[in-house]
Amino acid sequence: MKTDICIIGGGVIGLYSAYALHSRGLKVAVIDRGEFGMQCTAAAGGILSPLLPWDYSKNINDLCRHASPLYKKLGKQLLSQTGIDIEYEINGLMVIADEYVDTHKIWCRNNKILTESANHSDKQISSQLIENSLLLPELSQLNPRRLVEGLCQYLLDHGVVLYKQTEVDSLLQQQGQVTGIECRHGEINAKAVLWATGAWAVELALLGNQIKAPEVRPIRGQAIAFDGQGINLDHILIHKGHYLLQRRDGSILAGSTLEDVGYNNDVTEPAKNDLLERSISIIPKLKHQKILRQWSGLRPASINKEPLIGAVDTIAGLFINSGHHRYGITMAPSSAERVADQIMHYLITADNPEVV
Numbered sequence: 001m002k003t004d005i006c007i008i009g010g011g012v013i014g015l016y017s018a019y020a021l022h023s024r025g026l027k028v029a030v031i032d033r034g035e036f037g038m039q040c041t042a043a044a045g046g047i048l049s050p051l052l053p054w055d056y057s058k059n060i061n062d063l064c065r066h067a068s069p070l071y072k073k074l075g076k077q078l079l080s081q082t083g084i085d086i087e088y089e090i091n092g093l094m095v096i097a098d099e100y101v102d103t104h105k106i107w108c109r110n111n112k113i114l115t116e117s118a119n120h121s122d123k124q125i126s127s128q129l130i131e132n133s134l135l136l137p138e139l140s141q142l143n144p145r146r147l148v149e150g151l152c153q154y155l156l157d158h159g160v161v162l163y164k165q166t167e168v169d170s171l172l173q174q175q176g177q178v179t180g181i182e183c184r185h186g187e188i189n190a191k192a193v194l195w196a197t198g199a200w201a202v203e204l205a206l207l208g209n210q211i212k213a214p215e216v217r218p219i220r221g222q223a224i225a226f227d228g229q230g231i232n233l234d235h236i237l238i239h240k241g242h243y244l245l246q247r248r249d250g251s252i253l254a255g256s257t258l259e260d261v262g263y264n265n266d267v268t269e270p271a272k273n274d275l276l277e278r279s280i281s282i283i284p285k286l287k288h289q290k291i292l293r294q295w296s297g298l299r300p301a302s303i304n305k306e307p308l309i310g311a312v313d314t315i316a317g318l319f320i321n322s323g324h325h326r327y328g329i330t331m332a333p334s335s336a337e338r339v340a341d342q343i344m345h346y347l348i349t350a351d352n353p354e355v356v
Helices: 012-023 058-065 067-082 101-110 144-157 198-207 269-282 284-288 325-349
Strands: 002-008 028-031 093-095 134-136 161-163 168-174 177-183 186-195 216-226 236-239 242-246 252-255 291-302 308-311 318-322
Touching (some): 002 012, 002 177, 012 028, 012 186, 012 318, 012 325, 028 186, 058 325, 067 325, 168 198, 186 325, 198 216, 198 291, 216 269, 236 269, 242 269, 252 269, 269 284, 269 291, 291 325
Parallel strands (some): 002 028, 002 186, 028 161, 093 236, 186 318
Antiparallel strands (some): 168 177, 216 252, 216 291, 242 252, 308 318
8 A cells, every 4th residue: 555644543643633634635544553532532521722721831832722713613624524523612611719810810811811700600619619710711622532533534535544453563664764664454655654642652662773762651541420410511610620521411521630650541449539529529519410430541741741743853754743641632733733744844855756
């Protein structure tokens, strides 16, 4: 098989990168060792912002800044062309009992983020948390599982090749330049390869002696979902790093833990109890609601807390898009555009044949 670009990793970063590269007229193949989007992407809450944007660098905020309008546009396109609704909604984020509310208002004003005084229209919120809250009314969310379904269907409908349950056996190289990959389907010849395997980014070093392992490690996040019958949340809520949001089916998601436990993706009773206790402290009524499920995912955390986006300098034609930690969905559109521009520049300027 011959293609322009082979993407390894079928989470939101790989799939959105495929969407961006296909839109530039390239032939694209995406390979995942499991099911598409069923690792960190499926475990995510789908909030289209850093939970507290003032806690993050300018680069991270810049990568997140355009997520909401881009997903709004993508959502309309996927619904029109695939019939799949990614459940994009603008319902705002309420930061509850923020002891630095005045400082954060100033930060938001300086960074052109709209804020409003929170009126606590969510009557379920504990009365002890009424004071000093801040509403970011333009923040939005989506359903990550529906996003994966929509992107996969769109890519398939437009000729992008998707291989699931497929391990990459080796990286094909010639004279210091990538020429493709080898897997159980045989050789896939490509002019460039994009490595987008999330928390498993370090495995890139296994494919070639000249490749240094990307400095990315897994950070486990656990979350739970409540039956939200009788509760209607007007906004996404966050208190001391713990968030609550409501899906269209009425379920309320609560998350999430931050655990440096290697590649252990188990769910645990202590985490469940902690999430339950913190959720009840925000909405006391959740004490009487059934917990529908508990799950976990492994986030890709880079050593310097910044995503790795761009060329791997030891081998021509090899690129990486990983290390997004908690905000892969939020950063996916901008990071996909960034790496797609770099790949296009490489294809145009390198001594390669015309794009097929």
